[in-house]
Amino acid sequence: MAESLASAAVEIVTNQATEYASPYLRYFFCYGQIVQDFKNRRKELKLRKQRVKIRVDEATRQNEVIYEDVQDWLRRAEQELEETQNLQDEIDRVKCFKWCPKWGWRYCLSKKLAEKTPIISKLLEDSNFPQVGYRGSLQGIEFITSTDFMDSESSKSAFNQILEAIKADNMIGLYGMPGVGKTTLAKEVGKHARDQKLFDKVVMFTMSQNPNIRTIQDKVAEMFGLNFQTNTKEGRAEELFRSMQGVNKILVIVDDLWEEFKLESIGIPFGDEHKGCKILLTTRQQQVCSKMKCQKEIQLGILSKDEAWVLFRDQAGLEDDCSILNEVAKEVADECKGLPLAIVTVAKALKGESLDGWKAANQRFKDSRHVDNEEVLGGVLKPLKLSYDYLKKSNNQMTGNDIQMCFLLCSLFPEDAEISIELLIMCGIGVGLFPYANSIEDKRNEIGIALKKL
Structure with missing residues (x-):
């Protein structure tokens, strides 16, 4: 009885010792297999990383947003390949040193390779991505490109008033003469709001005298990544309405509004329907702001005489001196009535002209009949007519x-x-x-x- 118990005990101890020792014995006697498994898996990871990277690059070129888990996998794969490069180099060194005993070195290296191979295998298992990215909503080219913002006293004041107003008011109206820079200022506000992350989404569209509602709906939907499922204007408006309600903070810039308009017909939620949706509209006439029930009405004034001359001089490529040509140019600049559009248009038209050319242009201004509606067109037609003639x-x-x-x-x-x-x-x-x-x-x-x- 005692002998059988002793025999069983010896067998148990032997099995446990073998089980405990087998991995270490494997490091000694299976070095070649361990090395080959490691090299195969590492090579497979390298090729898999290349394929995933190609898919990511293609998706990026298609303006897709790459999933975070894909980006994380690429980082981990790159890190693993960099770290295991040392092991690959060590394998090559072991082959070279035939003149010295390699069993200790081979044991340590075999152990490192055996520990790394499962990590690489797990990375390979995690690399089966059905898609690497998705089509994100657009940001709006208006807020990516430069706006050529004129940093005048009037524009700075209006800019600050708008930023203050959008904190509390739902609808803000910006009005001023044609050519005074309302659109440019509105774009600058949108760019600032986007860059400073004041809103989750900033979208801008132009109304004009005869707005195309479907075109406007398409543009706004594109900004929100919405694909319409209906074809009627009313159905599209409802889809857009619901989609925009799902975004917490939105700034909608409605440019060049000519008359009272129901933004709900486009699908723009605001007021009680969406407290986080702010509207900034630009218009030529203050009455439009009143009819739209803007809580804040801000006027964008013309440039001061000094501001107008600096802009005109720069656009015309004139030197800052007291020449006769500059004296004539100042008279021409005064005819532009402080309107940035008129100033830029006329200055570029006359750039490079001789003194006689400047004098002739000045005389044309003085001789031209008063064809503008001052209330609506604000004196911009005469400068444009001069530019056309030139x-x-x-x-x-x-x-x-x-x-x-x-x-x-x-x-x-x-x-x-x-x-x-x-x-x-x-x-x-x-x-x-x-x-x-x-x-x-x-x-x-x-x-x-x-x-x-x-």
Whole structure:
């Protein structure tokens, strides 16, 4: 009985010792297999990482947002490959030292490789991503590109008032004469709000005199990553309404509003329907702000005489001196009535002119009849007319009349419309534009040059 108990005890101890010792014995006697398993798995991870990286790069080019777990996997895979490179180098060194005993070194290396291989295997298991990214909503090109913001006293004051107002008010109205810079200021507010993360989403669209509701709905939906499931304007408005209600803080900039308009018909929730949705609208007339029930009405004034001259001088490429040409240029700048649009337009039209050219332009201003509606157009037509008259040759063949006619053809299209170059070419052929261009391709090139000039 005692012998059987002793025998059983010995067997148990032997089994436990073997089980405990087997991994360590394996490090001695299975070195070649351990090395091969490690190298195979590491190579597989390297190739898998390349494939995932290619998919990520392609998704990025398609403006997709990469999932965080994919980015985390790439970081971990890269880190693991970097760390195991030392082990790969050590394997190569073991092969080289044939003149010395390698059993101790091989044991330590074998142990390290055996511990790393399961980690690599787990990374490989986690790399089966059905998708690496998703289509995110757009930010709006208005708030990415430069706005050419004129840092005048009036614009700075209006800018600060708007930022203060959007903290408390749901609807803010910005009004001022055409050409005074309302759109530019609104874009600057939107850019600041986005960069400073004051809102979760900032969206801007133009109303104009004859707004295209479907086009506006498409633009707003694109900003929110919404794909419409219905086709009617009312159905799309409801979809957009519900989608926007799911975003906590939104700034909607409604540019160039001409008359009272129900934003709900587009699908814009505000007021009691969405306390976090703020509306900033720009308009030419203060009455529109009142009709829209804006809690805050802010006027954007014209530039001061000194501000107007600095802008005019810079745009015209004039030196800061007391020359006779500058004296005449100052008179021309005064005719622009402090309107940035008029100043920039006229200054660029006269850039590079001789003193006689500046004098002639000044006289044209003084002789021109009063054709503007001061209340609506604010004196901007006369500077624009002068700029139109000063369209010059852009090469030896193209005449100012050709460029003027191209401009007039463009003006036939609705405001803010996307003008097809093919349609413009057909219209140009119909009115005899660029008669010296024999082929369609030549006319296309000439119209391209004219548009660049404009």
